[in-house]
């Protein structure tokens with residue numbers, strides 16, 4: 001083993017949770033910034049069985065792994081359950097979330113306070129790059145479904161997967 005853990009130092013770890021259906025350039029911006037702030041970043045696809053996605057959880061994970069491959073300290077996995085339980089099981093003290101606009105703040109604050117009250121885990125908010133302040137997976141899917149150009153909003157691997165999936169529907 002090499003790195004901080006081999007020297008008995010605690011790795012600074014954080015979680016970037018989401019639905020990632022699919023991952024966008026906005027998500028990627030937050031993940032890459034988190035990867036500079038923490039030794040290890042866990043990108044976690046939270047499974048919500050009551051929400052039918054365009055992509056399966058396995059497909060989302062596969063796309064996330066492809067687009068984060070260049071970051072040496074990012075790992076991707078699914079989780080079914082409460083985010084605080086994921087954090088507790090892996091002893092991760094921090095959640096990193098992007099804030100696009102004031103409209104995100106109310107709900108994000110509620111979740112941050114709930115998660116902190118449940119387990120003591122902290123949430124760190126990163127202001128979204130203004131280039132992506134309007135961007136969401138839902139909008140990307142809607143625009144792409146109607147033939148709009150989303151090539152500047154998602155990584156090429158995602159654009160390819162979107163084009164193939166929507167051609168089938």
Ligand code: PNS
Pocket residue numbers: 017018019020046081082083084110111112114115
């Ligand atoms: O990408 P999204 O859909 O905005 O992400 C929301 C997500 C998945 C991060 C949030 O719904 C979540 O943390 N769900 C896991 C279940 C949970 O812990 N719920 C309590 C939140 S206080």
